[in-house]
Amino acid sequence: MPDIKPCPECGSAEQYAYKEEFDPIETMGGSLLPxxxxxxxxxxxYLPVVCADCGNMRFFAxxxxxxxxxxxxxxxxxxxL
Ligand SMILES: [Zn+2]
Known part of the structure; x- marks a missing residue:
């Protein structure tokens, strides 16, 4: 589990990570990390993290x-640069 920081968009600490890293083939039919x-x-x-306040989504490989x-x-x- 990565060190999840507050939402970079709104600053909220209400960040929710999925229970485990998952395989996109099993869930979405494709790869986000070719x-x-x-x-x-x-x-x-990868591990998806969603901000409960603003909906911003982040993905951690x-x-x-x-x-x-x-x-x-x-x-x-x-x-x-
Ligand atoms: Zn947010």
Whole structure:
């Protein structure tokens, strides 16, 4: 479970995380994190968090998916200009 901070949109502390990280193939039929899955027949898991006050939604990629970011050819690090 990541360290969930107050809502970046409205500042509310009423943040609700799903009970576990889930697989988008089982729930939505697709991947939100392409190229970061364990193998060909899986998708990268993530944890959804919803602000109960304003409805802002955030998604936190599972640790194993985050570890693949550095070596991925499909994802690039965003730097401030
Ligand atoms: Zn909010």
């Amino acid at each position: 190229s970061l899955q364990k193998g060909i027949f899986s998708t990268a898991k 599972a640790e194993d998916a985050r570890k693949r970011l550095i070596d991925s050819k499909d994802w690039h690090r965003v730097r401030k």
